[in-house]
Amino acid sequence: MSNTKQTELIGQKKNFNYWWERIGTLLIFFLLFIVIAIISPAESNFLSLNNIINILYQSADKIVIGLGVFFAILIGGIDLSIGSVMALTGIWMGMMMNAGVPVFAAILAGSLLGGALLGAINGALVNLTRVHAFIITLGTQWIFRGVVMIISNARSISGFPQEFKQVVNFRIGNLLPTAVVIALALAAILWFVTTKMKVGRNIYAFGGNPEAAWFSGININLHRLIVFVISGICSGIGGLIITAKTGAAEPLAGSSYETFAIAAAVIGGTSFFGGKGKVWSVVVGGLIIGLINNGLNMMRVDTFYQQVVMGILIIAAVTMDTLFLRKKKS
Amino acid sequence: MEKLVEMKRITKQFPGVVALKDINLDVYPGEVHVLMGENGAGKSTLMKILSGIYSPTEGEIYIEDRQYKHLTPEISQEHGISIIYQELSVIDELSIMENLFVGRLPEKRVMGIPVINKKYMMEKAREIMRLVGLNRSPMTMVEGLPISEKQLVEIAKALVWNTKVLIMDEPTSSLTLDETQNLFEIIRNLKKQKVGIVYISHKLDEIKQIGDRITVLKDGAHVATKMLCDVSGKEEIITMMVGRELKDKYHSTCCENTDHEEVLFKVENVSRADGKVKNVSFELRKNEVLGFAGLVGSGRTELMNVIFGAEKMNCGKVYLEGRELKIKNTYDAVKKGLAYLTESRRETGFFDNFEIWKNIAMEESLRTSKWSGAYGLIDENAEKLEAQKHKDQLNIKATSIHQNITELSGGNQQKVIVGKWLAADAKIMIFDEPTRGIDVGAKSEIYKIMRELVEQGKGVMMVSSELPELLAVCDRIVVFNEGEIRAILEGKDATEELIMHAAT
Numbered sequence A: 001m002s003n004t005k006q007t008e009l010i011g012q013k014k015n016f017n018y019w020w021e022r023i024g025t026l027l028i029f030f031l032l033f034i035v036i037a038i039i040s041p042a043e044s045n046f047l048s049l050n051n052i053i054n055i056l057y058q059s060a061d062k063i064v065i066g067l068g069v070f071f072a073i074l075i076g077g078i079d080l081s082i083g084s085v086m087a088l089t090g091i092w093m094g095m096m097m098n099a100g101v102p103v104f105a106a107i108l109a110g111s112l113l114g115g116a117l118l119g120a121i122n123g124a125l126v127n128l129t130r131v132h133a134f135i136i137t138l139g140t141q142w143i144f145r146g147v148v149m150i151i152s153n154a155r156s157i158s159g160f161p162q163e164f165k166q167v168v169n170f171r172i173g174n175l176l177p178t179a180v181v182i183a184l185a186l187a188a189i190l191w192f193v194t195t196k197m198k199v200g201r202n203i204y205a206f207g208g209n210p211e212a213a214w215f216s217g218i219n220i221n222l223h224r225l226i227v228f229v230i231s232g233i234c235s236g237i238g239g240l241i242i243t244a245k246t247g248a249a250e251p252l253a254g255s256s257y258e259t260f261a262i263a264a265a266v267i268g269g270t271s272f273f274g275g276k277g278k279v280w281s282v283v284v285g286g287l288i289i290g291l292i293n294n295g296l297n298m299m300r301v302d303t304f305y306q307q308v309v310m311g312i313l314i315i316a317a318v319t320m321d322t323l324f325l326r327k328k329k330s
Numbered sequence B: 001m002e003k004l005v006e007m008k009r010i011t012k013q014f015p016g017v018v019a020l021k022d023i024n025l026d027v028y029p030g031e032v033h034v035l036m037g038e039n040g041a042g043k044s045t046l047m048k049i050l051s052g053i054y055s056p057t058e059g060e061i062y063i064e065d066r067q068y069k070h071l072t073p074e075i076s077q078e079h080g081i082s083i084i085y086q087e088l089s090v091i092d093e094l095s096i097m098e099n100l101f102v103g104r105l106p107e108k109r110v111m112g113i114p115v116i117n118k119k120y121m122m123e124k125a126r127e128i129m130r131l132v133g134l135n136r137s138p139m140t141m142v143e144g145l146p147i148s149e150k151q152l153v154e155i156a157k158a159l160v161w162n163t164k165v166l167i168m169d170e171p172t173s174s175l176t177l178d179e180t181q182n183l184f185e186i187i188r189n190l191k192k193q194k195v196g197i198v199y200i201s202h203k204l205d206e207i208k209q210i211g212d213r214i215t216v217l218k219d220g221a222h223v224a225t226k227m228l229c230d231v232s233g234k235e236e237i238i239t240m241m242v243g244r245e246l247k248d249k250y251h252s253t254c255c256e257n258t259d260h261e262e263v264l265f266k267v268e269n270v271s272r273a274d275g276k277v278k279n280v281s282f283e284l285r286k287n288e289v290l291g292f293a294g295l296v297g298s299g300r301t302e303l304m305n306v307i308f309g310a311e312k313m314n315c316g317k318v319y320l321e322g323r324e325l326k327i328k329n330t331y332d333a334v335k336k337g338l339a340y341l342t343e344s345r346r347e348t349g350f351f352d353n354f355e356i357w358k359n360i361a362m363e364e365s366l367r368t369s370k371w372s373g374a375y376g377l378i379d380e381n382a383e384k385l386e387a388q389k390h391k392d393q394l395n396i397k398a399t400s401i402h403q404n405i406t407e408l409s410g411g412n413q414q415k416v417i418v419g420k421w422l423a424a425d426a427k428i429m430i431f432d433e434p435t436r437g438i439d440v441g442a443k444s445e446i447y448k449i450m451r452e453l454v455e456q457g458k459g460v461m462m463v464s465s466e467l468p469e470l471l472a473v474c475d476r477i478v479v480f481n482e483g484e485i486r487a488i489l490e491g492k493d494a495t496e497e498l499i500m501h502a503a504t
Helices: A003-010 A016-039 A049-074 A082-098 A103-129 A133-152 A162-169 A178-196 A198-208 A210-215 A220-246 A257-267 A279-298 A303-329 B043-050 B073-078 B096-101 B118-132 B147-159 B177-192 B204-210 B234-241 B300-307 B330-335 B356-367 B380-393 B410-423 B440-455 B467-473 B496-503
Strands: B005-014 B017-027 B032-036 B058-063 B066-068 B081-084 B107-110 B113-116 B165-169 B196-200 B213-218 B221-227 B263-271 B280-285 B289-293 B315-320 B323-325 B338-341 B428-432 B459-463 B476-481 B484-490
Touching: A016 A279, A049 A082, A049 A178, A049 A198, A049 A220, A049 A257, A049 A279, A082 A103, A082 A133, A082 A220, A082 A257, A103 A133, A103 A162, A103 A220, A162 A178, A162 A220, A178 A198, A178 A220, A178 A279, A198 A210, A198 A220, A198 B356, A210 A220, A220 A257, A257 A279, A257 A303, A279 A303, B005 B043, B017 B032, B017 B043, B017 B196, B017 B213, B032 B043, B032 B204, B032 B234, B043 B081, B043 B165, B043 B196, B073 B081, B081 B147, B096 B118, B096 B147, B118 B147, B118 B177, B147 B165, B147 B177, B177 B196, B177 B204, B204 B234, B213 B234, B221 B234, B234 B496, B263 B300, B280 B289, B280 B484, B289 B440, B289 B467, B289 B496, B300 B428, B300 B459, B330 B338, B330 B356, B338 B410, B356 B380, B356 B410, B380 B410, B410 B440, B428 B440, B440 B459, B440 B467, B467 B496, B476 B496, B484 B496
Parallel strands: B017 B221, B032 B196, B032 B213, B081 B165, B165 B196, B289 B459, B289 B476, B338 B428, B428 B459
Antiparallel strands: B005 B017, B005 B058, B058 B066, B107 B113, B213 B221, B263 B280, B263 B315, B315 B323, B476 B484
């Protein structure tokens, strides 16, 4: 078969839906960006390089945890324990560093392995009990937060080595904070997992039709476990970012951050019906949250109004998903 | 005597299929009118027309001197027509009493506010329960009742509303012999009260016991209506029901001389803990299509599920080419070269969020993966080329392999599923009701594919409830009844009569 013939066969008709699924979220981001740029007061310097970098910096943790819950939503589940996992992994790291563990070892053990462990607990509980992840992670949200309070005596931990703050605050070329690099690197890895690795394909299949996945030979329990471990690791990295930003591990850190995560995922077009969504769209979803916060701050809009805007945005995003799906089914 | 219901010249067309043509059916007060026919003969469709769920394309229905072009569930209920489905529709979470009145709770007014009339419900429920022989408190939750008593609740439910015509769809399929006799006693009671009963069943023995008249349907057409006392015996009924033949035969022609004795796949003493499969053994030989006949619920799908590792096997062994297979889950089955086309495409067959090519690529991707499917890289271009190959070979009608599978017709969806197992080069393929809901042309294509597969040395098993299809395609036919193998027939000797004898 000649090369042209091959591309002809493999080539795909690119219609509106095709493009909307791929760059719809990005389009919304730029529209919002332009709108804010136009209506924000000139003296606010919204368009300055510094502020744009700031938007990225503020979005980094939302992107990271949004990616975590994205996987849970992809298989038709949810992870509500994100905020508590962030706090617990933060406390673990803090305690280790204060006990003299080197910074990078503490990050590896506390944030990454700790997050993976907590995620595995979520996944194993869903597998064992067959209870929906909503309930299980609602429970572990309380359990993990309780453990944080117990081991920290409800006091914040600080006094870490100087390089710990640099892990997320160092500015590459005196410009780009490492937190942003971490978030984008994680996104790149997870993009690879979802599009190039079999485990990713299996997770989409699982989310699309769990029954068919089982009858096709996909080990459902294993893949659910993997999904929650990924979500746990993402929360752990999120915990690292918020802890290192301020240089203190707070017992109440990450409270209600799961709402940011879910917002990033659904604004990024992840379908609550399972099986549909894209890593890069979630990244843009996280950016949109950062952009709105920043932009409304620039316009000196009260934070209470910001919450109203966020709520409207989430409802609008999910409504669009539902409407699209309904149209396809009928 | 005046007829309770008369259905005249009923025809029902679905897109592309004529489900019923020119059917007449009437019911007199106090008679049991038996309705028989193979799976797919049109019994359920006819009953759904009578209960107002479907509208007939042509024909009239006369009830108490009124003529209807079609009924609605409300009209049907008003005339006292009740139906008891084979699958129980009682609600486990409610009490017996609440089940009886569900949807139409009796009201009374307390200070002008409408509330449930519990007292009336209790009294009425007691009365009806006594009638059907259900000795429980009306407050008992349905959840804990044995199946047979749930069935009685179902019947009681139909009797609450002054039922004149009662349709029973295989009411004894989950009852023991004693319970069946008990049910017959209830039916005789109802007859005395001039209730007309339409009784659908496959069990020839009980029909003789309880029936007064019999109507036989075949392929949506009316074969005969007779008084049961005029019917000489089982044989006469079977002869009326069967006798349909597929014009084309798909038996192997080239392989007459080849060795049929080599065993490809063997199942030994397989049982399930729930008793739905009991001690089943059979061999699948090289170059043969092995058919599995039986009534719905006879344990064939349940057997295939445990062979494929989708459900738990209590005991038993499975051999492929002489070597024992250890299959703990479906992943193992795929790895070992088994393929399973499940009976419900939409629920368990394909991924509606995937394009054709991704659906086709699924099994090969899993088969070549490591770590229980979690490890391995995807080669999209290779997958697309493979998918394209199978799309061409199987003649899948789609604009391209990038089309979403939900946009295809049933037959083409089925071919995509065949394609995904072919792409994984499966050695043993299980087809469970492979032609259900697909058009005639696609059916014959599926038969040809199965034939080609065995000629390539693969083993093919086909579960089907359509006898003509089994007879046309299979070299041997295993007949199931109540979880056990009742007969293994040679394809060339098998007839619909022989199969029905073994299956009932």
